[in-house]
Amino acid sequence: MNIKLVDLDHRKGEPLAFQVTLDPAELKERHQEIRGLTTVETKGEAAKLGNLYHVKGAMEANVDFVCARCLKPFTEHMIVPFAETFATPEAGSEVDEESDIHLLEGEVIELNPLLQEDFLLAMPSFPLCAEDCEGLCPVCGINRNEGRCSCDTRRIDPRLAALADFFGKDEE
Ligand SMILES: [Zn+2]
Numbered sequence: 737m738n739i740k741l742v743d744l745d746h747r748k749g750e751p752l753a754f755q756v757t758l759d760p761a762e763l764k765e766r767h768q769e770i771r772g773l774t775t776v777e778t779k780g781e782a783a784k785l786g787n788l789y790h791v792k793g794a795m796e797a798n799v800d801f802v803c804a805r806c807l808k809p810f811t812e813h814m815i816v817p818f819a820e821t822f823a824t825p826e827a828g829s830e831v832d833e834e835s836d837i838h839l840l841e842g843e844v845i846e847l848n849p850l851l852q853e854d855f856l857l858a859m860p861s862f863p864l865c866a867e868d869c870e871g872l873c874p875v876c877g878i879n880r881n882e883g884r885c886s887c888d889t890r891r892i893d894p895r896l897a898a899l900a901d902f903f904g905k906d907e908e
């Protein structure tokens with residue numbers, strides 16, 4: 737979706753509401769942790785204040801992940817807020833390389849590419865089914881959120897085991 741600058745110029749600061757949906761297939765393709773997702777429903781508003789154009793709002797979608805610790809698939813309702821500022825080249829001095837202000841090249845604000853970036857940046861790179869997910873037992877593979885086992889996982893790392901032996905002998 738594109739927002740015409742002229743539409744905002746005419747509104748004298750009065751916000752213009754917009755709604756847009758993002759294609760889930762492309763987003764899924766671009767983030768390896770996204771296993772599936774619904775259409776991303778986006779609501780926001782755009783306004784011109786001074787020489788700058790502001791766009792803000794939130795995106796919402798149900799996203800399927802696989803827990804990085806216990807490998808269980810789960811779905812999370814994600815709400816991703818966004819806020820972006822734009823300026824035309826004429827605004828000149830207010831825009832420098834280091835500011836977060838996007839320089840506009842044409843007569844419109846192209847929303848979709850920016851919204852896609854914001855959405856992807858908000859996705860977890862280490863998704864967890866729960867913050868305190870206990871993961872899988874490294875010995876027998878049981879999901880520790882669902883059951884207990886009696887494996888001795890203290891000895892799982894051979895380097896640590898060797899170290900334990902070493903200190904053990906030292907004390908004798
Ligand atoms: Zn988990």
Ligand SMILES: [Zn+2]
Nearest residue numbers: 873876885887
């Ligand atoms: Zn076990």
